[in-house]
Amino acid sequence: MPLPSGGHSVPMPEHDRLSERDFGRIAELIGEHVGIKLPPTKRLMVEGRLRKRVRGLGHQSLADYCHFLFDGQGLASEWVHVIDAVTTNKTDFFREPTHFEALEEQVVPALLARHHGPEPRLKLWSAACSNGAEVYTIAMVMAEIAARRTLRFSVLGTDISTEVLEHAARAIYPQAMVEPVPSALRQRYLMQGSSPSRRNEVRIVPELRRMVRFGRLNLMEPRYAIDRDVDVIFLRNVLIYFERATQEAVVSRLVDHLRPGGFLFLGHSESMIGSNLNLRQVAPAVFQKS
Incomplete structure:
Protein backbone atom coordinates (compact mmCIF):
# COMPACT_ATOMS: atom_id res chain seq x y z
CA MET A 1 0.00 0.00 0.00
CA THR A 87 -0.86 3.76 -4.17
CA THR A 88 2.00 1.39 -4.88
CA ASN A 89 2.41 -2.07 -3.44
CA LYS A 90 5.99 -3.13 -2.91
CA THR A 91 6.70 -6.49 -1.31
CA ASP A 92 8.80 -9.59 -1.84
CA PHE A 93 8.86 -13.24 -0.87
CA PHE A 94 10.76 -13.79 2.39
CA ARG A 95 11.30 -10.05 2.85
CA GLU A 96 13.14 -9.41 6.13
CA PRO A 97 13.86 -13.16 6.45
CA THR A 98 14.72 -13.07 10.15
CA HIS A 99 11.04 -12.52 10.81
CA PHE A 100 10.16 -15.86 9.28
CA GLU A 101 12.89 -17.53 11.30
CA ALA A 102 11.34 -15.97 14.41
CA LEU A 103 7.88 -17.16 13.30
CA GLU A 104 9.09 -20.75 13.00
CA GLU A 105 11.50 -20.95 15.92
CA GLN A 106 9.94 -18.68 18.56
CA VAL A 107 6.42 -17.55 17.79
CA VAL A 108 4.69 -20.74 16.70
CA PRO A 109 6.18 -22.85 19.55
CA ALA A 110 5.03 -20.20 22.05
CA LEU A 111 1.54 -20.17 20.56
CA LEU A 112 1.24 -23.95 20.53
CA ALA A 113 2.21 -24.06 24.19
CA ARG A 114 -0.90 -21.97 24.90
CA HIS A 115 -3.28 -23.90 22.63
CA HIS A 116 -4.93 -26.99 24.05
CA GLY A 117 -6.55 -29.87 22.23
CA PRO A 118 -5.37 -32.58 19.86
CA GLU A 119 -5.26 -30.38 16.74
CA PRO A 120 -4.53 -26.70 17.46
CA ARG A 121 -5.47 -24.14 14.82
CA LEU A 122 -3.58 -20.90 14.33
CA LYS A 123 -4.90 -17.78 12.59
CA LEU A 124 -2.43 -15.49 10.85
CA TRP A 125 -3.18 -12.16 9.18
CA SER A 126 -1.17 -10.04 6.75
CA ALA A 127 -2.90 -6.68 7.21
CA ALA A 128 -1.40 -4.92 4.17
CA CYS A 129 -0.72 -7.91 1.97
CA SER A 130 -0.08 -6.17 -1.36
CA ASN A 131 0.31 -8.77 -4.15
CA GLY A 132 0.23 -11.72 -1.76
CA ALA A 133 3.95 -12.51 -1.54
CA GLU A 134 3.96 -12.07 2.23
CA VAL A 135 0.81 -14.18 2.63
CA TYR A 136 2.22 -17.08 0.66
CA THR A 137 5.57 -16.80 2.45
CA ILE A 138 3.75 -17.14 5.77
CA ALA A 139 1.77 -20.07 4.39
CA MET A 140 4.93 -21.85 3.22
CA VAL A 141 6.53 -21.51 6.65
CA MET A 142 3.37 -22.72 8.37
CA ALA A 143 2.95 -25.64 5.97
CA GLU A 144 6.50 -26.76 6.75
CA ILE A 145 5.73 -26.68 10.47
CA ALA A 146 2.42 -28.50 9.94
CA ALA A 147 4.25 -31.25 8.05
CA ARG A 148 6.24 -32.02 11.20
CA ARG A 149 3.42 -31.95 13.75
CA THR A 150 -0.38 -31.92 14.01
CA LEU A 151 -1.45 -28.38 13.27
CA ARG A 152 -4.06 -26.51 11.27
CA PHE A 153 -3.66 -22.93 10.14
CA SER A 154 -5.22 -20.26 7.97
CA VAL A 155 -3.76 -17.05 6.58
CA LEU A 156 -5.80 -13.94 5.80
CA GLY A 157 -4.47 -11.22 3.52
CA THR A 158 -6.10 -7.79 3.39
CA ASP A 159 -5.28 -4.63 1.47
CA ILE A 160 -7.01 -1.45 0.37
CA SER A 161 -6.16 -2.01 -3.30
CA THR A 162 -8.57 -4.22 -5.24
CA GLU A 163 -6.05 -4.52 -8.06
CA VAL A 164 -3.35 -6.15 -5.95
CA LEU A 165 -5.90 -8.37 -4.20
CA GLU A 166 -6.88 -9.78 -7.59
CA HIS A 167 -3.20 -10.41 -8.31
CA ALA A 168 -2.79 -12.12 -4.94
CA ALA A 169 -5.77 -14.40 -5.51
CA ARG A 170 -4.40 -15.47 -8.92
CA ALA A 171 -1.12 -16.39 -7.19
CA ILE A 172 0.93 -16.11 -10.40
CA TYR A 173 4.36 -14.45 -10.16
CA PRO A 174 7.35 -13.80 -12.40
CA GLN A 175 10.12 -16.36 -12.00
CA ALA A 176 12.55 -13.64 -10.89
CA MET A 177 10.28 -12.59 -8.04
CA VAL A 178 10.40 -15.99 -6.30
CA GLU A 179 14.21 -16.20 -6.29
CA PRO A 180 14.32 -15.47 -2.52
CA VAL A 181 12.25 -18.62 -1.85
CA PRO A 182 14.55 -21.47 -0.73
CA SER A 183 14.95 -24.08 -3.45
CA ALA A 184 13.32 -26.87 -1.42
CA LEU A 185 10.24 -24.72 -0.88
CA ARG A 186 10.14 -23.73 -4.56
CA GLN A 187 9.97 -27.40 -5.47
CA ARG A 188 7.13 -28.08 -3.04
CA TYR A 189 4.98 -24.98 -3.34
CA LEU A 190 5.52 -23.51 -6.83
CA MET A 191 4.33 -24.79 -10.20
CA GLN A 192 6.26 -23.83 -13.34
CA GLY A 193 4.26 -22.41 -16.24
CA SER A 194 4.03 -24.90 -19.11
CA SER A 195 2.72 -22.84 -22.05
CA PRO A 196 5.20 -20.70 -24.04
CA SER A 197 3.64 -17.50 -22.68
CA ARG A 198 3.98 -18.75 -19.10
CA ARG A 199 7.51 -20.17 -19.17
CA ASN A 200 8.86 -17.34 -17.03
CA GLU A 201 6.06 -17.52 -14.48
CA VAL A 202 5.19 -19.70 -11.51
CA ARG A 203 1.99 -20.28 -9.58
CA ILE A 204 1.44 -21.21 -5.95
CA VAL A 205 0.24 -24.83 -5.67
CA PRO A 206 -3.50 -25.36 -5.00
CA GLU A 207 -2.82 -27.05 -1.65
CA LEU A 208 -1.25 -23.85 -0.33
CA ARG A 209 -3.79 -21.53 -1.98
CA ARG A 210 -6.52 -23.34 -0.07
CA MET A 211 -4.89 -22.25 3.18
CA VAL A 212 -5.27 -18.52 2.40
CA ARG A 213 -8.01 -16.04 1.64
CA PHE A 214 -8.05 -12.36 0.72
CA GLY A 215 -10.31 -9.42 1.42
CA ARG A 216 -10.36 -5.65 1.08
CA LEU A 217 -9.68 -3.58 4.20
CA ASN A 218 -8.86 0.08 4.76
CA LEU A 219 -6.63 0.41 7.82
CA MET A 220 -8.09 3.88 8.42
CA GLU A 221 -11.52 2.44 9.22
CA PRO A 222 -12.46 2.79 12.91
CA ARG A 223 -13.36 -0.91 13.13
CA TYR A 224 -12.18 -3.99 11.27
CA ALA A 225 -14.54 -6.85 10.41
CA ILE A 226 -11.91 -9.38 11.43
CA ASP A 227 -11.89 -12.08 14.13
CA ARG A 228 -10.60 -10.99 17.52
CA ASP A 229 -8.71 -14.20 18.24
CA VAL A 230 -5.93 -13.85 15.67
CA ASP A 231 -2.62 -15.42 16.71
CA VAL A 232 -0.21 -13.50 14.48
CA ILE A 233 -0.52 -10.21 12.61
CA PHE A 234 2.00 -8.90 10.09
CA LEU A 235 1.97 -5.17 9.27
CA ARG A 236 5.39 -4.35 7.90
CA ASN A 237 6.77 -1.31 6.09
CA VAL A 238 3.41 0.45 5.85
CA LEU A 239 3.23 2.56 8.99
CA ILE A 240 6.21 4.66 7.92
CA TYR A 241 3.91 6.35 5.39
CA PHE A 242 1.44 7.45 8.08
CA GLU A 243 1.60 10.32 10.54
CA ARG A 244 2.46 9.40 14.12
CA ALA A 245 -1.09 9.63 15.49
CA THR A 246 -2.37 7.44 12.66
CA GLN A 247 0.41 4.90 13.23
CA GLU A 248 -0.51 4.44 16.87
CA ALA A 249 -4.25 4.31 16.15
CA VAL A 250 -3.81 1.61 13.49
CA VAL A 251 -1.52 -0.52 15.67
CA SER A 252 -3.90 -0.17 18.61
CA ARG A 253 -6.80 -1.41 16.49
CA LEU A 254 -4.74 -4.34 15.24
CA VAL A 255 -3.71 -5.35 18.74
CA ASP A 256 -7.40 -5.49 19.68
CA HIS A 257 -7.72 -8.38 17.19
CA LEU A 258 -4.89 -10.39 18.74
CA ARG A 259 -5.73 -13.05 21.29
CA PRO A 260 -3.81 -12.78 24.59
CA GLY A 261 -0.30 -14.02 23.90
CA GLY A 262 -0.60 -13.22 20.19
CA PHE A 263 2.19 -11.63 18.18
CA LEU A 264 2.54 -8.50 16.05
CA PHE A 265 5.26 -8.19 13.39
CA LEU A 266 6.20 -4.66 12.27
CA GLY A 267 8.84 -3.51 9.80
CA HIS A 268 12.31 -3.19 11.27
CA SER A 269 12.20 0.58 10.75
CA GLU A 270 8.88 0.74 12.63
CA SER A 271 9.82 -1.03 15.85
CA MET A 272 9.56 2.12 17.99
CA ILE A 273 5.85 2.30 17.19
CA GLY A 274 5.23 -1.02 18.90
CA SER A 275 7.41 -0.01 21.84
CA ASN A 276 4.93 2.74 22.74
CA LEU A 277 2.07 0.31 23.31
CA ASN A 278 1.40 -2.30 25.97
CA LEU A 279 3.38 -4.94 24.10
CA ARG A 280 6.43 -6.97 25.03
CA GLN A 281 9.22 -7.02 22.44
CA VAL A 282 10.44 -10.59 21.91
CA ALA A 283 12.62 -10.14 18.81
CA PRO A 284 13.55 -7.26 16.51
CA ALA A 285 10.25 -5.63 15.50
CA VAL A 286 8.26 -8.57 16.94
CA PHE A 287 5.91 -7.87 19.85
CA GLN A 288 3.71 -10.05 22.06
CA LYS A 289 0.39 -9.05 23.57
CA SER A 290 0.04 -9.65 27.30
Missing part, protein backbone atom coordinates in the same frame (compact mmCIF):
# COMPACT_ATOMS: atom_id res chain seq x y z
CA PRO A 2 2.82 2.52 0.50
CA LEU A 3 3.85 5.08 -2.05
CA PRO A 4 7.20 4.82 -3.79
CA SER A 5 10.04 7.02 -2.66
CA GLY A 6 10.35 8.52 -6.09
CA GLY A 7 10.24 7.81 -9.79
CA HIS A 8 10.57 9.41 -13.19
CA SER A 9 7.59 10.65 -15.15
CA VAL A 10 7.47 11.62 -18.81
CA PRO A 11 6.69 15.36 -19.00
CA MET A 12 3.08 15.96 -19.95
CA PRO A 13 1.62 18.85 -21.91
CA GLU A 14 0.55 21.75 -19.73
CA HIS A 15 -3.09 21.25 -20.74
CA ASP A 16 -2.92 17.65 -19.44
CA ARG A 17 -1.62 18.42 -15.98
CA LEU A 18 -3.39 18.34 -12.63
CA SER A 19 -4.22 21.82 -11.49
CA GLU A 20 -3.04 22.79 -8.04
CA ARG A 21 -6.65 22.71 -6.89
CA ASP A 22 -7.37 19.24 -8.32
CA PHE A 23 -4.15 17.77 -6.90
CA GLY A 24 -5.00 19.31 -3.55
CA ARG A 25 -8.45 17.72 -3.58
CA ILE A 26 -7.04 14.29 -4.45
CA ALA A 27 -4.29 14.60 -1.83
CA GLU A 28 -6.81 15.63 0.82
CA LEU A 29 -9.04 12.63 0.09
CA ILE A 30 -6.14 10.17 0.11
CA GLY A 31 -4.80 11.61 3.34
CA GLU A 32 -8.17 11.57 5.07
CA HIS A 33 -9.42 8.17 3.93
CA VAL A 34 -6.23 6.18 3.30
CA GLY A 35 -3.87 7.86 5.77
CA ILE A 36 -1.08 8.42 3.23
CA LYS A 37 0.24 11.93 2.75
CA LEU A 38 0.69 13.19 -0.81
CA PRO A 39 3.05 16.18 -0.68
CA PRO A 40 3.40 18.48 -3.71
CA THR A 41 6.54 16.57 -4.71
CA LYS A 42 4.28 13.60 -5.61
CA ARG A 43 2.20 15.60 -8.07
CA LEU A 44 4.02 14.38 -11.21
CA MET A 45 3.83 10.81 -9.95
CA VAL A 46 0.08 11.09 -9.35
CA GLU A 47 -0.43 12.60 -12.80
CA GLY A 48 1.44 9.73 -14.43
CA ARG A 49 -0.50 7.13 -12.46
CA LEU A 50 -3.90 8.61 -13.29
CA ARG A 51 -3.31 9.04 -17.01
CA LYS A 52 -3.82 5.32 -17.71
CA ARG A 53 -7.19 5.45 -15.95
CA VAL A 54 -8.08 8.66 -17.79
CA ARG A 55 -7.45 6.99 -21.14
CA GLY A 56 -9.29 3.84 -20.11
CA LEU A 57 -12.45 5.82 -19.38
CA GLY A 58 -12.16 7.85 -22.58
CA HIS A 59 -11.62 11.24 -20.96
CA GLN A 60 -9.70 13.81 -22.96
CA SER A 61 -7.47 15.05 -20.14
CA LEU A 62 -6.77 14.98 -16.42
CA ALA A 63 -8.85 18.12 -16.10
CA ASP A 64 -11.85 16.34 -17.67
CA TYR A 65 -11.32 13.39 -15.35
CA CYS A 66 -11.21 15.60 -12.26
CA HIS A 67 -14.33 17.40 -13.44
CA PHE A 68 -15.99 13.97 -13.67
CA LEU A 69 -14.78 13.09 -10.18
CA PHE A 70 -15.60 16.24 -8.29
CA ASP A 71 -18.31 17.98 -10.30
CA GLY A 72 -20.00 15.10 -12.07
CA GLN A 73 -20.62 12.76 -9.12
CA GLY A 74 -18.12 10.27 -10.47
CA LEU A 75 -16.16 9.91 -7.23
CA ALA A 76 -18.54 7.37 -5.68
CA SER A 77 -17.92 4.81 -8.41
CA GLU A 78 -14.35 5.83 -9.21
CA TRP A 79 -12.88 6.18 -5.71
CA VAL A 80 -11.53 2.63 -5.50
CA HIS A 81 -9.74 3.13 -8.84
CA VAL A 82 -8.19 6.40 -7.66
CA ILE A 83 -6.79 4.53 -4.65
CA ASP A 84 -5.43 1.76 -6.89
CA ALA A 85 -3.80 4.34 -9.16
CA VAL A 86 -2.01 6.46 -6.59
Whole structure:
Protein backbone atom coordinates (compact mmCIF):
# COMPACT_ATOMS: atom_id res chain seq x y z
CA MET A 1 0.00 0.00 0.00
CA PRO A 2 2.82 2.52 0.50
CA LEU A 3 3.85 5.08 -2.05
CA PRO A 4 7.20 4.82 -3.79
CA SER A 5 10.04 7.02 -2.66
CA GLY A 6 10.35 8.52 -6.09
CA GLY A 7 10.24 7.81 -9.79
CA HIS A 8 10.57 9.41 -13.19
CA SER A 9 7.59 10.65 -15.15
CA VAL A 10 7.47 11.62 -18.81
CA PRO A 11 6.69 15.36 -19.00
CA MET A 12 3.08 15.96 -19.95
CA PRO A 13 1.62 18.85 -21.91
CA GLU A 14 0.55 21.75 -19.73
CA HIS A 15 -3.09 21.25 -20.74
CA ASP A 16 -2.92 17.65 -19.44
CA ARG A 17 -1.62 18.42 -15.98
CA LEU A 18 -3.39 18.34 -12.63
CA SER A 19 -4.22 21.82 -11.49
CA GLU A 20 -3.04 22.79 -8.04
CA ARG A 21 -6.65 22.71 -6.89
CA ASP A 22 -7.37 19.24 -8.32
CA PHE A 23 -4.15 17.77 -6.90
CA GLY A 24 -5.00 19.31 -3.55
CA ARG A 25 -8.45 17.72 -3.58
CA ILE A 26 -7.04 14.29 -4.45
CA ALA A 27 -4.29 14.60 -1.83
CA GLU A 28 -6.81 15.63 0.82
CA LEU A 29 -9.04 12.63 0.09
CA ILE A 30 -6.14 10.17 0.11
CA GLY A 31 -4.80 11.61 3.34
CA GLU A 32 -8.17 11.57 5.07
CA HIS A 33 -9.42 8.17 3.93
CA VAL A 34 -6.23 6.18 3.30
CA GLY A 35 -3.87 7.86 5.77
CA ILE A 36 -1.08 8.42 3.23
CA LYS A 37 0.24 11.93 2.75
CA LEU A 38 0.69 13.19 -0.81
CA PRO A 39 3.05 16.18 -0.68
CA PRO A 40 3.40 18.48 -3.71
CA THR A 41 6.54 16.57 -4.71
CA LYS A 42 4.28 13.60 -5.61
CA ARG A 43 2.20 15.60 -8.07
CA LEU A 44 4.02 14.38 -11.21
CA MET A 45 3.83 10.81 -9.95
CA VAL A 46 0.08 11.09 -9.35
CA GLU A 47 -0.43 12.60 -12.80
CA GLY A 48 1.44 9.73 -14.43
CA ARG A 49 -0.50 7.13 -12.46
CA LEU A 50 -3.90 8.61 -13.29
CA ARG A 51 -3.31 9.04 -17.01
CA LYS A 52 -3.82 5.32 -17.71
CA ARG A 53 -7.19 5.45 -15.95
CA VAL A 54 -8.08 8.66 -17.79
CA ARG A 55 -7.45 6.99 -21.14
CA GLY A 56 -9.29 3.84 -20.11
CA LEU A 57 -12.45 5.82 -19.38
CA GLY A 58 -12.16 7.85 -22.58
CA HIS A 59 -11.62 11.24 -20.96
CA GLN A 60 -9.70 13.81 -22.96
CA SER A 61 -7.47 15.05 -20.14
CA LEU A 62 -6.77 14.98 -16.42
CA ALA A 63 -8.85 18.12 -16.10
CA ASP A 64 -11.85 16.34 -17.67
CA TYR A 65 -11.32 13.39 -15.35
CA CYS A 66 -11.21 15.60 -12.26
CA HIS A 67 -14.33 17.40 -13.44
CA PHE A 68 -15.99 13.97 -13.67
CA LEU A 69 -14.78 13.09 -10.18
CA PHE A 70 -15.60 16.24 -8.29
CA ASP A 71 -18.31 17.98 -10.30
CA GLY A 72 -20.00 15.10 -12.07
CA GLN A 73 -20.62 12.76 -9.12
CA GLY A 74 -18.12 10.27 -10.47
CA LEU A 75 -16.16 9.91 -7.23
CA ALA A 76 -18.54 7.37 -5.68
CA SER A 77 -17.92 4.81 -8.41
CA GLU A 78 -14.35 5.83 -9.21
CA TRP A 79 -12.88 6.18 -5.71
CA VAL A 80 -11.53 2.63 -5.50
CA HIS A 81 -9.74 3.13 -8.84
CA VAL A 82 -8.19 6.40 -7.66
CA ILE A 83 -6.79 4.53 -4.65
CA ASP A 84 -5.43 1.76 -6.89
CA ALA A 85 -3.80 4.34 -9.16
CA VAL A 86 -2.01 6.46 -6.59
CA THR A 87 -0.86 3.76 -4.17
CA THR A 88 2.00 1.39 -4.88
CA ASN A 89 2.41 -2.07 -3.44
CA LYS A 90 5.99 -3.13 -2.91
CA THR A 91 6.70 -6.49 -1.31
CA ASP A 92 8.80 -9.59 -1.84
CA PHE A 93 8.86 -13.24 -0.87
CA PHE A 94 10.76 -13.79 2.39
CA ARG A 95 11.30 -10.05 2.85
CA GLU A 96 13.14 -9.41 6.13
CA PRO A 97 13.86 -13.16 6.45
CA THR A 98 14.72 -13.07 10.15
CA HIS A 99 11.04 -12.52 10.81
CA PHE A 100 10.16 -15.86 9.28
CA GLU A 101 12.89 -17.53 11.30
CA ALA A 102 11.34 -15.97 14.41
CA LEU A 103 7.88 -17.16 13.30
CA GLU A 104 9.09 -20.75 13.00
CA GLU A 105 11.50 -20.95 15.92
CA GLN A 106 9.94 -18.68 18.56
CA VAL A 107 6.42 -17.55 17.79
CA VAL A 108 4.69 -20.74 16.70
CA PRO A 109 6.18 -22.85 19.55
CA ALA A 110 5.03 -20.20 22.05
CA LEU A 111 1.54 -20.17 20.56
CA LEU A 112 1.24 -23.95 20.53
CA ALA A 113 2.21 -24.06 24.19
CA ARG A 114 -0.90 -21.97 24.90
CA HIS A 115 -3.28 -23.90 22.63
CA HIS A 116 -4.93 -26.99 24.05
CA GLY A 117 -6.55 -29.87 22.23
CA PRO A 118 -5.37 -32.58 19.86
CA GLU A 119 -5.26 -30.38 16.74
CA PRO A 120 -4.53 -26.70 17.46
CA ARG A 121 -5.47 -24.14 14.82
CA LEU A 122 -3.58 -20.90 14.33
CA LYS A 123 -4.90 -17.78 12.59
CA LEU A 124 -2.43 -15.49 10.85
CA TRP A 125 -3.18 -12.16 9.18
CA SER A 126 -1.17 -10.04 6.75
CA ALA A 127 -2.90 -6.68 7.21
CA ALA A 128 -1.40 -4.92 4.17
CA CYS A 129 -0.72 -7.91 1.97
CA SER A 130 -0.08 -6.17 -1.36
CA ASN A 131 0.31 -8.77 -4.15
CA GLY A 132 0.23 -11.72 -1.76
CA ALA A 133 3.95 -12.51 -1.54
CA GLU A 134 3.96 -12.07 2.23
CA VAL A 135 0.81 -14.18 2.63
CA TYR A 136 2.22 -17.08 0.66
CA THR A 137 5.57 -16.80 2.45
CA ILE A 138 3.75 -17.14 5.77
CA ALA A 139 1.77 -20.07 4.39
CA MET A 140 4.93 -21.85 3.22
CA VAL A 141 6.53 -21.51 6.65
CA MET A 142 3.37 -22.72 8.37
CA ALA A 143 2.95 -25.64 5.97
CA GLU A 144 6.50 -26.76 6.75
CA ILE A 145 5.73 -26.68 10.47
CA ALA A 146 2.42 -28.50 9.94
CA ALA A 147 4.25 -31.25 8.05
CA ARG A 148 6.24 -32.02 11.20
CA ARG A 149 3.42 -31.95 13.75
CA THR A 150 -0.38 -31.92 14.01
CA LEU A 151 -1.45 -28.38 13.27
CA ARG A 152 -4.06 -26.51 11.27
CA PHE A 153 -3.66 -22.93 10.14
CA SER A 154 -5.22 -20.26 7.97
CA VAL A 155 -3.76 -17.05 6.58
CA LEU A 156 -5.80 -13.94 5.80
CA GLY A 157 -4.47 -11.22 3.52
CA THR A 158 -6.10 -7.79 3.39
CA ASP A 159 -5.28 -4.63 1.47
CA ILE A 160 -7.01 -1.45 0.37
CA SER A 161 -6.16 -2.01 -3.30
CA THR A 162 -8.57 -4.22 -5.24
CA GLU A 163 -6.05 -4.52 -8.06
CA VAL A 164 -3.35 -6.15 -5.95
CA LEU A 165 -5.90 -8.37 -4.20
CA GLU A 166 -6.88 -9.78 -7.59
CA HIS A 167 -3.20 -10.41 -8.31
CA ALA A 168 -2.79 -12.12 -4.94
CA ALA A 169 -5.77 -14.40 -5.51
CA ARG A 170 -4.40 -15.47 -8.92
CA ALA A 171 -1.12 -16.39 -7.19
CA ILE A 172 0.93 -16.11 -10.40
CA TYR A 173 4.36 -14.45 -10.16
CA PRO A 174 7.35 -13.80 -12.40
CA GLN A 175 10.12 -16.36 -12.00
CA ALA A 176 12.55 -13.64 -10.89
CA MET A 177 10.28 -12.59 -8.04
CA VAL A 178 10.40 -15.99 -6.30
CA GLU A 179 14.21 -16.20 -6.29
CA PRO A 180 14.32 -15.47 -2.52
CA VAL A 181 12.25 -18.62 -1.85
CA PRO A 182 14.55 -21.47 -0.73
CA SER A 183 14.95 -24.08 -3.45
CA ALA A 184 13.32 -26.87 -1.42
CA LEU A 185 10.24 -24.72 -0.88
CA ARG A 186 10.14 -23.73 -4.56
CA GLN A 187 9.97 -27.40 -5.47
CA ARG A 188 7.13 -28.08 -3.04
CA TYR A 189 4.98 -24.98 -3.34
CA LEU A 190 5.52 -23.51 -6.83
CA MET A 191 4.33 -24.79 -10.20
CA GLN A 192 6.26 -23.83 -13.34
CA GLY A 193 4.26 -22.41 -16.24
CA SER A 194 4.03 -24.90 -19.11
CA SER A 195 2.72 -22.84 -22.05
CA PRO A 196 5.20 -20.70 -24.04
CA SER A 197 3.64 -17.50 -22.68
CA ARG A 198 3.98 -18.75 -19.10
CA ARG A 199 7.51 -20.17 -19.17
CA ASN A 200 8.86 -17.34 -17.03
CA GLU A 201 6.06 -17.52 -14.48
CA VAL A 202 5.19 -19.70 -11.51
CA ARG A 203 1.99 -20.28 -9.58
CA ILE A 204 1.44 -21.21 -5.95
CA VAL A 205 0.24 -24.83 -5.67
CA PRO A 206 -3.50 -25.36 -5.00
CA GLU A 207 -2.82 -27.05 -1.65
CA LEU A 208 -1.25 -23.85 -0.33
CA ARG A 209 -3.79 -21.53 -1.98
CA ARG A 210 -6.52 -23.34 -0.07
CA MET A 211 -4.89 -22.25 3.18
CA VAL A 212 -5.27 -18.52 2.40
CA ARG A 213 -8.01 -16.04 1.64
CA PHE A 214 -8.05 -12.36 0.72
CA GLY A 215 -10.31 -9.42 1.42
CA ARG A 216 -10.36 -5.65 1.08
CA LEU A 217 -9.68 -3.58 4.20
CA ASN A 218 -8.86 0.08 4.76
CA LEU A 219 -6.63 0.41 7.82
CA MET A 220 -8.09 3.88 8.42
CA GLU A 221 -11.52 2.44 9.22
CA PRO A 222 -12.46 2.79 12.91
CA ARG A 223 -13.36 -0.91 13.13
CA TYR A 224 -12.18 -3.99 11.27
CA ALA A 225 -14.54 -6.85 10.41
CA ILE A 226 -11.91 -9.38 11.43
CA ASP A 227 -11.89 -12.08 14.13
CA ARG A 228 -10.60 -10.99 17.52
CA ASP A 229 -8.71 -14.20 18.24
CA VAL A 230 -5.93 -13.85 15.67
CA ASP A 231 -2.62 -15.42 16.71
CA VAL A 232 -0.21 -13.50 14.48
CA ILE A 233 -0.52 -10.21 12.61
CA PHE A 234 2.00 -8.90 10.09
CA LEU A 235 1.97 -5.17 9.27
CA ARG A 236 5.39 -4.35 7.90
CA ASN A 237 6.77 -1.31 6.09
CA VAL A 238 3.41 0.45 5.85
CA LEU A 239 3.23 2.56 8.99
CA ILE A 240 6.21 4.66 7.92
CA TYR A 241 3.91 6.35 5.39
CA PHE A 242 1.44 7.45 8.08
CA GLU A 243 1.60 10.32 10.54
CA ARG A 244 2.46 9.40 14.12
CA ALA A 245 -1.09 9.63 15.49
CA THR A 246 -2.37 7.44 12.66
CA GLN A 247 0.41 4.90 13.23
CA GLU A 248 -0.51 4.44 16.87
CA ALA A 249 -4.25 4.31 16.15
CA VAL A 250 -3.81 1.61 13.49
CA VAL A 251 -1.52 -0.52 15.67
CA SER A 252 -3.90 -0.17 18.61
CA ARG A 253 -6.80 -1.41 16.49
CA LEU A 254 -4.74 -4.34 15.24
CA VAL A 255 -3.71 -5.35 18.74
CA ASP A 256 -7.40 -5.49 19.68
CA HIS A 257 -7.72 -8.38 17.19
CA LEU A 258 -4.89 -10.39 18.74
CA ARG A 259 -5.73 -13.05 21.29
CA PRO A 260 -3.81 -12.78 24.59
CA GLY A 261 -0.30 -14.02 23.90
CA GLY A 262 -0.60 -13.22 20.19
CA PHE A 263 2.19 -11.63 18.18
CA LEU A 264 2.54 -8.50 16.05
CA PHE A 265 5.26 -8.19 13.39
CA LEU A 266 6.20 -4.66 12.27
CA GLY A 267 8.84 -3.51 9.80
CA HIS A 268 12.31 -3.19 11.27
CA SER A 269 12.20 0.58 10.75
CA GLU A 270 8.88 0.74 12.63
CA SER A 271 9.82 -1.03 15.85
CA MET A 272 9.56 2.12 17.99
CA ILE A 273 5.85 2.30 17.19
CA GLY A 274 5.23 -1.02 18.90
CA SER A 275 7.41 -0.01 21.84
CA ASN A 276 4.93 2.74 22.74
CA LEU A 277 2.07 0.31 23.31
CA ASN A 278 1.40 -2.30 25.97
CA LEU A 279 3.38 -4.94 24.10
CA ARG A 280 6.43 -6.97 25.03
CA GLN A 281 9.22 -7.02 22.44
CA VAL A 282 10.44 -10.59 21.91
CA ALA A 283 12.62 -10.14 18.81
CA PRO A 284 13.55 -7.26 16.51
CA ALA A 285 10.25 -5.63 15.50
CA VAL A 286 8.26 -8.57 16.94
CA PHE A 287 5.91 -7.87 19.85
CA GLN A 288 3.71 -10.05 22.06
CA LYS A 289 0.39 -9.05 23.57
CA SER A 290 0.04 -9.65 27.30
